[in-house]
Each structure stands twice: as C-alpha cells, then as structure tokens.
Amino acid sequence: MVIQRNITEITIEEMAKILSDCDSAASCLGHNLTWKGIFGKPRKLVMDTAILLCQAIDQNAPQKPIRFVLMNTAGNRNRGINEPVSMRQSIVTGLLRLFLPPHTDNEKTADYLRKEIGQNNAYVEWVAVRPDNLINEEEVTEYALHQSPTRSAIFNPGKTSRINVAHFMARLVLDDQLWNTWKGQMPVIYNHSKDEIK
Structure with missing residues (x-):
C-alpha cells in the first residue's frame, strides 16, 4: 500500500491505523536544500514525524515492540556516550545549531529517542543511523559500521551512498541479530574506500 500525503497533516489516530499491522517503521525524512527547505516551515519536520510515529x-500498544529506524547524520554527536569532538568542530557545530534549523532538528530528534523513548520502552525500540556525506550510487557496496564517527564530519567527512544506508536500514528491521547489536544506539555508516576492501 502506498499512501501519498503530507506527513504534517496526518493525525496520531490516522498514523496508528496505518501502523496497526506493521512490525517496523523507518524515517528517512530530511529538509530540502533550498532556502525554503532550510529556513521555512516545518522547522521540526524530522522530530515531529518521529514523535508522531x-x-x-x-x-496501538503492540504486544511486541515495534522497530523504529531513523536516518540521522554523522554530524550529530551521540550525547548518550559522550563522543569526543575537537574544539574546532564544537564551535562549527554550535554555529550550525544557531543558523541551520535542519541540524537542530536532527539533534533534537535523536535526543527525543534517547531521552523520551529510552532503552526500555514497552512499545518502541529504535536505532538512529548516522551516514556521513551522502552520495548517489547505483548498487550496494561494502560499508563499515561504527559506534561513533572515526573522522570529523565537518573537517574530514567520509562518504556514504544512499543505497547503502537503505540497505543497512532494511537489514536492521529484518535481521534480529543485527537489530540486537545496534538497538538503542546511533551507528555511523561509511562506504568502504577501495583501499580498505580486502
């Protein structure tokens, strides 16, 4: 079933009905890279959608927790494990937080999952997937998963293809072992560079 609607117009009751037969949900929403998309409404598109879901x-109060996968960004630090960042990156991130609403939206959405949904929710389990610089590729390639960024998302970003992000998100909802590995965490995903592939 395909539903074409503006997500901001869907009520909780309508979404509950949509999700009534689902055992997982995923959000890949982001702001359009236009003036209106970055600075216009809705400024909290990602967070409001996560809350709605x-x-x-x-x-619905499902008998078994629903798996919720959020596409986030490697530019967002996981405050739950106090990821270290350089002073330079902290300053730039602070400026992004002040002047780019989409960055704040990503940060607050991850914080909502960590703090409000938490690790022991009866109905929702979550993973926030953090790709780095997104690129387009035609096919799934090898990729690496890390608990935290291994490089600066601002000063030395890696690359992550959209198709690899989709592949990993699909694996999360289908593979119990993979889900249990990353449940309640914010894994970072990078494409393997050619010299890293053995």
Missing part, C-alpha cells in the same frame, strides 16, 4: 505506536 512513536505516539501512534504507543496508542
């Missing part, structure tokens, strides 16, 4: 799941 989680509240709809909560309303």
